[in-house]
Amino acid sequence: MLLKKYVKTRRKVKILLLVTIVALIVITCIILLGSSGPNGSTIERLLDERFIARAYQPQSEQLQQPKEQAVALLQPHRENGVIVPEKYDEHKIKARIMQNRLQQVKQQQRDNEAEQSRTTVDALTTAVHIFYTAPVPWYKSKKPPLPQPEHPNEVALPLTTPKPVKILNTAFYPALGLYKPSAKLLGQHFENIRNCGIGVIILSFVRPSDPALLHQILELAPQHNLSVTFELSVAGNRTLDFVRQQLQEIAAYVDLPGFYHVYSQSRAALLPVLYVSNAYKLSESLGRQLCRPTAQELAEQLNVPKNVGGLRRVLDALFIGHIRLKSHADVLRRLCFDGFYSKLPSNGAVFASTWKNWSYLKSYALSYKMLFVPTVGPGFAERNKFPRHGDIQRHRSNGRYYGVAWRTAILNHVGFINIASYNNWPDGSQIEEVVPRAGFLDYNPGSRTKYLDLTAHWVGNFLKTRQEAASAAAGAVLNCYELLNNTIC
Template structure:
């Protein structure tokens, strides 16, 4: 009504509308000029208060600095009114990454040193826990060098001379002691590490030709570290004959009576008997294997008795792979059998879930089943022999499951795949990080020595509890180094 009262003509209405438009233009111009004035020193592309808090230093002295310094970090350099981006300096980036990596390595080394000072060790030595020890280690293997490529596609390249084999480092881990050779100092350090894990027996490979001086040195050094030594004979295509096996037993008989050789008390035979492992025992023929059977009382004094036990009566443990091999060991008069390969699922004997069956079979025929545990299996540049036998260590979990399964089956012996079998990647010896090689990270270089000490302690505790539950008149296998 008021508009109609004061605006009675179209001309007055146009004047009023024009005045309103001019006033709106003036107000808008004033706002825009105020926003672009000299008081706005920072481009308001982001919330300045949030940026100030994000870049605010954390120390008390730096918190007192003016907020303008924190906001100033967002001010871009300009040339002729154009924002100039920062230069990308690749050398500075690489230098910063290298410094960060060196800092991480220093921190890791400090943690490793602290872990070594607080290593898990056992004062008790378990003679029922055996470990394979390699001396000397075959660090290199021979590999044929490739033929040169022909110059033309249709030509066939024929070598003028026989190509020489190339030596290749045969390990996927790198040892902390380097590519060592056996020496008195090195053996003493190894034996002390093994003893601190609670392991009581070393298993040495006895192959001909062997190094008698090295074997004698090990047999003399081992008792100084409260360790015993036994041998593993190997049955291959070249030594399956009775004469070769007899010769090996004859050579071993010279070491059996030494103080450092491992022997157990047999209640059934009322005597101390050595323990011997035989690799690939399932390959033995029936005629050769049956010579391991003990002679009857009426045959012991006959001149024509040719049994191998007449030469060396020992506690023979044979290597098996398949389910049927356990029965082969029974027919060949072996006293027990072991799995040897620390690769779960590769063969029947090395599969953890089959250990309960093998333990039951051994009990049925008064034999011993010896499972082999290992931290993993990793061969370098090698074709699988029995399918895929590579096993990842899984940060120690693979080793733990193997130990736990063996302990729950209440076995008498447990042997560990190796202390230093580097070509198979089953070692528990210390390693160091090195380009192109695996390591034990996350963890110290003594990680698997500590885990071994932990599981040996659990094994001893379980054995003592099981022996306490057995009636005193019943013999518990291998308790107090005794075989029933």
């Protein structure tokens, strides 16, 4: 009744609503100002600060320092309710820098101790091969950008042709610097490879090659109980005469003591092993030249010179071709290759490099009496703006990527495994030592020999698995592609 008595006009209603709103605003401000005082922290905020203190404080310090003191460290210094920024203290900054330097020195000492106690494998296995690059192409040419025009509607034409600029073509920086092949350097590299338990080095044979360097490597490798084989690069536009000439040049190295051979049961002879890059690009007419001649064809070719006829007349070897797609395995089977390998250490990039497909490729190879050689690698970091194979960069994930590749290959009971590279720095698939440097990737956390140690570990596991499989199948007929005495079908 009282409200009806005083609220009879629209004007009085508006005044009453306005007074109510003002009263609510005043009450809200009083509540907020009261809660923002030094002792007005809510329980929820206090719990959040305690959680942050526990999350960012070492466990040993958590046990020693009370919770209230840890929370107090997170509270900013206030004066009259205003946050006061922390003052610059030169002594604290210098102390922090000295502490960081001491930590770096301690880390270097730990790395040196880790290098002295490196993981090594006493036994060598010729079933593990590794790609080796000599010399390493450290630089690549890049065209400089054209000058910008003075006016937006004009086209800038250079007065002279700009010279290409050489830039460093590696995502990591080697511990030995930008080296060139020498007897001392090769000996150091071969010693590291031998300590990993690897028995065979794969060299890229590209014409024109350096005969002196190849002879030097083939002479030094046996001194470290290593063997050497070649990888030919054959593109689809190569003629039969070009491939024949390559094999003729390689035939001069095959009889050297350092060249890698395997014993073939079907041929009853020691045969060299040759890898053929881009083998899936070979045409039918060129590839069929790798087929072994029949007895009648051998009789007809007795009086024919070796530069006429099939390629195996020039050099009879175990040819392992590079594949990418699922259909390439069948292509190489029809082209009379003895086996195939994946080469690209990038999981999921193509069918052959995908780990889950290795089981299929292994069974396909056994079905047609061929050899499947998976390629494992610690990662892939090709430093090109437009990579040749697309966006297939693979992070090393602190060695876990390398471990999964090895584990997959071992579980498939393959006879041979090849490692992407020892020192292919342009592709970023190397296991050689690196040093931290500004603008480059490194192996942290861990020592600079981290991937050499991991390689030795996985080669040891591979040897152990093969020996256990041979012991379990004692007295039974073993698969000739998994024998331990360097013998294949």
